[in-house]
Amino acid sequence: MDWDKLRIFHAVADAGSLTHAGDTLHLSQSAVSRQIRALEESLNTTLFHRHARGLILTEQGELLFDATRSMSKRIEGATARIRDSEEEVFGELRVTTTAGFGSLWLAPRLHKLYEKYPDLNIDLMLEERVLDLPMREADVAIRMKEPSQADLIRKRLMNIRMRLYAAPEYLARVGEPKELEDLQNHRLISQNTRSAQVNAGMLLVQQLMMHDISATLTVNNYFGVLQAVISNLGIGVLPDYITEDFPQIVRVLPEVESVEVPVFLAYPEELRQSKRIAVFRDFVQDEIIAHRRSRAAMEAE
Structure with missing residues (x-):
């Protein structure tokens, strides 16, 4: 043909x-x-x-x-x-991850990668839909569950949990809840349980709603939930990776949290030798290590 x-x-x-x-x-x-x-x-x-x-x-x-x-x-x-060179890193790298992780954790750190590799071009695709890596809809993915697609190299990066957070100004005005039943006096801000999200977050919201919470605000991604919390609209269900970069919000009801959610990095087997993939993978792993140390220091204070 x-x-x-x-x-x-x-x-x-x-x-x-x-x-x-x-x-x-x-x-x-x-x-x-x-x-x-x-x-x-x-x-x-x-x-x-x-x-x-x-x-x-x-x-x-x-x-x-x-x-x-x-x-x-x-x-x-x-x-x-x-095109990948052993000495140089250049060209486009298509990265897919969730809107929350991509906007709240990954994007604010990418300047460090660009400083080291100025000729690298990141195409950051933020969506809950799982893109097909073997079909090259993206080059590398960071997902909140282990990828099930075949022919992928995958690495577990860290575990996260969904917890409750609020702004100090909001708590000073409305009062801080001391037990779950006190949430009846607050607006709960969360992702809608019908929207695409990790199962652990959905289950935590469902459990909280069993305590007769009448005032709610639902958003279809964690970036929106965070903005509502910062704007003093209520208590939000958010992933714990936000604590390092948004110290202006505080955790409430520390005994309330979801089960652990694994975070995986994955890319196609055929890109095993890609220099762009290698530097991105190493960058994310280094940032995860720094994030763990920072969070451990904050929790020790």
């Missing part, structure tokens, strides 16, 4: 338009159209339905697009390995 035609087909299927694909490939629309027709003739099938709003893949087109998408990801992986 003609590789050049497949490359053009992939661009058209990805863009959904002959014109947009032509712009990407630096080809005229007529040249792209001729290549698609030639590919359809060689396969004796129709790959696209044409209509006024663009192109839609046929069933046969979907099958071929799945194949070219997989090929594209493999080529990207091979290109990344080839």
Whole structure:
């Protein structure tokens, strides 16, 4: 099969338009159209339905697009390995993690990585959806559970717990709860139990709600929960990794916490030799060690 035609087909299927694909490939629309027709003739099938709003893949087109998408990801992986140098670190590294961990813990520390490797470009993708690393939706992931996908190298970084926090100004105004029943007099700020989150956090919120809490504020990520706590809106359920960087909030009801949640770093086996992966992995591990020491010092005070 003609590789050049497949490359053009992939661009058209990805863009959904002959014109947009032509712009990407630096080809005229007529040249792209001729290549698609030639590919359809060689396969004796129709790959696209044409209509006024663009192109839609046929069933046969979907099958071929799945194949070219997989090929594209493999080529990207091979290109990344080839370009990685033993002496230099450069190029794009796509990192995926949760909105809470990425915005509250990882992003504030990335300046240290950039200072050491200024030619490294991080594409930070913050979402609860677990991206497919073997299919190269991302290069490396930090997740709050052990990845189940095959062909991944994984390392356990640390354990976290969900705990209760509030701003001193809020506690001075409303009063600090001394036992769980006192939460009836406070607004509980948490992630909605129907939103994507670690199971331990969801279970803790469900248990707290059994104590007849009527005033609540729910947010779909921990960054929003933290901002509400800092703004004196109530008592928030937050992961304990926030304590180092946000010392202006204090823990309440210290006996209340979730079970431990493991934090894993994972990347595809095919990127084992990637220098970009190696420096990012080492950076995160060093920051985790520094974080543990800082938290231990704070708890000892």
